[in-house]
Amino acid sequence: MSAAQARRPVAGEAGGGGMAARRAIIGWAVRLVRRDQRQQLLALILLTVAVGATVVGAAVAVNTPSKAATTGTFGTANHIISLPGDDPSLSADLAAIKHRLGTIDVIEIRKIATGSAQPVVLQAEDPHGAYGRPMLALVAGRYPTGPDQVAVTGQVATLFDLHLGGAWRASGRSLRVVGRVENPQNLEDAFALVAPGQIISPSQVLVLVRATRSAIDAIDLPAGAAVASAPSPAGGLSPTAIVLALATFGMLFIGLVAVAGFMVIAQRRLRALGMLAAFGATDRHLRLVMIADGVVVGVVAALAGTGVGLAAWAFVVPVLQRSSGHRVVWSDLPWGLVLAAAVLAVVTAAAAAWWPARTVARIPIIAALSGHPGYHRPTRRFAVPGILLLTAGLGFLALAGAGNGSPPLLVVGILGITSGTMFLAPLAITGAAALCSRAPLATRLALRDLARYRSRSGAALAAIFVAIEIAAIVAIGFTARYSNPVDLTGPNLAANELVLYNAPANRDGGVPDTTSITGQDIQRAVRSLGASIHAAVVPLDLAVAPAAPSFGGVKQTAGLYQVTGNRYESAGQVYVATPQLLAHYGINPREIGATADVITSRAGLGTVSNLQLDPYGEGCPTAADCAFAAPKVQVLNRLPGFVDEPNLLITEHAMQALHLHAVPAAWLIKTRRALTPAQINAARQTAITLGGIIDTRGSTPTLSQLRNEAAAAGILLALGVLAMTVGLIRSETAGDLRTLTATGATTTTRRTLTGVTAGALALLGALLGTGAAYLVAIGWFHKTLSTTIDQVPVTDLLLILVGLPAVAFAGGYLLAGREPATVSHQPLE
């Protein structure tokens, strides 16, 4: 040894080089993110969408629940003491309450007849009251201050055709309209506001207080006084918790897709990472390159997603306001959850980058330098844990399906099956490659590359598979759910139908004991409605047993139940099969069997066991004497199938056998085209005058709609993953292509290579995904397999199993023409 200067020892203690090293690595990693933008795009977009959706979802979830029963009634008070308006010692009582409880807020009320079913409330209240303030807002004009001034809500203004500055004669007084007001917590609240003390003889005096119940009970209240307490916050899961749980699951899936993306990026950087290791970077440094990348992607997605979400929320606000019935303020969203979603996005991206980071850091330096993707453990090794996980998943699902459907078990089961299938995915790839070992050159080469670059194709396959699995679970699950003949699900009515119920109770299968309006009046009003909106009107009758007891002035009607132990599951509204109703659906009474008790459009109902036709509804005096076991069910396809349509009818035969009589309860009103808002409003007005209510088509989608949407979403997602990974897998093997071209292969070969790569991944993903989904379904529904799984969603499965691979192949084939351009830059890395 020559130069003997004092030098550091050659070998020494281990160590990372501290902050300076980390900064250098991160600096380089951030530059690489910019270089590899295209590869990050899918993960970035998915995370952005997830954060945005979480923000909007959280905002909607928090702002949707009706506040009518809480702040819409109580304001910031927790109790309302209601005093009768004719309390002779009213002012003394109010003074006593004030003395005991401190601050109080008094609202005087008087109902005024309007000639319509809905009364309008005249309300004397201090707009700046201590507790009532949140329930009052000025829309236009000003609050009433003087004796003859009034401010009204929009509904009252419409009802009485009132305008600002105009006059209103109400309950014998002439009032000047000085303002428009509303209850922002309950926009349905219709009232007229006057200044405090301006109601001469209130029918009721409400005292809003904040006090303990015992403090209120200690006060000596006058006769006729009542105390109402604000409902305590609902137990169970809060909407934010549900949104957070959903967001976590969504991110979990996106994390999987992102793993595929980062795996591709890691492989792209393999040579660079090998060099970095050769220059003395530790494993931790190598991982940092990838994880920094993940964090950058996560932060960008978190910021962009929050921005997009907040902007989208601004558009949702007015829509939500209309549907929720209370004012919705843009800034009123759960900021904690928004922050959580952003953090979750960063964590997801970083975690997704971790696995590829670990994988590349473990590849021997020399292998990395030559771009070799490292050595794979034989795929057989994965088979045993894969099968074990599958079995365990099935077991959990079976347990979940056997009990009352415990959600944790269901989730664990689905996760077991999903992860088990993932373990088997590499096996599927090598299997496919082996199967095609005699295929034409392009196909053989494509599949061999998939098997060779398994760490990359495996992650892509996993992401595709999960997308398809979720879509297929949704399709199968909804098919099973929708096919439950007892608990009917689906749209309630067609778009051209509405049902007008004579009384709110009729809607729930009850008949009020007394009605102020005679049957003939109702009939006349409904017929004239039908004529004015050009609609067919079909009366719907409920079957009532004379002996049926009534509860709260409402008599239960005959119903069909599935009885399991002492649990009664109602099959829904049972109408009487009147000749008129049958005629409307073109059914000849002679088609109905002489002994049939019930006719229905629900195909599965005929085979359901332990049905009971109960003439007393749920109001049986004793269980023994009202159950009419095993009624004879006849299925008639011509009857309608939507939930609120007359799809379940009791026959003349059963009516006589059970001594029931028909009571007019509702009207099916059917126009030729979809109902217009004006027609619906006309029906609503009629309903108000009759004291009834109407029902129109809700938002529940049809089964095929749901299934197609799920399948389309799964396919789109899978195609996105494919687009991202296939191009890369192919461009990594561009060297082969060049050699191929040099030896005389045509462009078709190149196109076929890419097409087969995409198509094969898509087909494998589709097969594994539907397979896993069916396993989930079998585990979950194992007891009722014959009635639930027998309805195969053929179109959707065809779409997934044939459509997806075909589109993937075609896309790969068509887009492969551009490849060499991206290849030219590869050698430097």
Add this chain to the structure above:
Amino acid sequence: MSLVELRHVSKSYGEGAGAVHALRDVSVSFDAGALVAIMGPSGSGKSTLLTIAGSLEEPTSGEVLVDGVCVSEMSRDAKARLRRRSIGYVFQDYNLLPGLTAVENVALPLELDGVPRKRARSAAMEALEALGVSGRAACFPDELSGGERQRVSIARAVVGDRRVLLTDEPTGALDSANGEAVMGLIRGACRRGVAGVMVTHDRQLASWADDVVLLRDGRIVGPTPPDAPPAPERAR
């Protein structure tokens, strides 16, 4: 004193009948201040010898000692530290990291070792200056010519107080004038006390070495003095 010593090192790839024996029972040592050339036909195991000496790869059997310490007993982190602190490696295809400028590439091993950014940069600039490419310091690798890339990667291999310089055909892609210049640089590093090892096919370049190791089929077939000047000092 020998800085790097290989004792009975064998390396084979694959198993069974298809196994390739890249190195068979090779013992060699590289001393401070001396330049050793490794020659041999293609596939004889030259690159393999170099990567094993540089702790980039594990031998199948035998041991590698760096400064008297057995490399196979070191942790992965310790080996990484060894590479960034003591061993400089120049690859056959002058691997520079894309996305980093020339000077950043050279400064990287120092920064990985915890040297503050500024000091690492100035040391890197010095090294680039010594190699005559300081004018291209701010360029990215794909903006450099082959010779410039080679010089930058040598700068990276010698920056800091490296004591071992392993080069795999460092002049493979260069014209003779540039090749000579690069050899001068390597020779100069050895004069400062670095143990230099160079794989080459070129007898002319091998004449710069103090000693030549000849490999054939993974075996050392003996040190053959090159045509020109006799080796002043033996490497083994």
